[in-house]
Amino acid sequence: AQSVTQPDIHITVSEGASLELRCNYSYGATPYLFWYVQSPGQGLQLLLKYFSGDTLVQGIKGFEAEFKRSQSSFNLRKPSVHWSDAAEYFCAVGTDKLIFGTGTRLQVFP
């Protein structure tokens, strides 16, 4: 079955600390992989995507993600978190239809 797992429902970090959000997936073929961010009351904004090539992809807002085929993972990272990064983050996989994880809520303390 196709699925996306985001194991961490809620993460709290201090401003300036590094961040890693986990995403594991199960998919029959090689999918496109995406990370989205959602601020309260807003729609989802695309942070980055991966399909092929360099397994480390750069996105907007200073985020990056690394695809590891052997681990079926696509973890999102940021070296230094800003208070404005507090939001909910969704991993998604698929092609013409996407499967979304249940999200990770990021809280940032000053």
Next chain:
Amino acid sequence: DAGITQSPRHKVTETGTPVTLRCHQTENHRYMYWYRQDPGHGLRLIHYSYGVKDTDKGEVSDGYSVSRSKTEDFLLTLESATSSQTSVYFCAISPGTSYEQYFGPGTRLTVT
């Protein structure tokens, strides 16, 4: 930002009434999608469209229908609203070439 609007943005309706939500795009993208977002469930696909008059069901389509008579508009109809359909509804569009989806601002629907 992709040109996607949703209307209405907020709606309160009573159980048993029909409700139609509208998604309008100015990007001329081929693919359009309707999702619902509920706590603990992420986004779940209700219906999608690959073009005018070409629609199909997603994973949670029961109780919903859609129509797409023009490229720019994708309508979601709740034939007889139930309290379980209280949710935030998002429309998304995609050019279909690299599969990224762009989302509208959402419609918060409350069924009382």
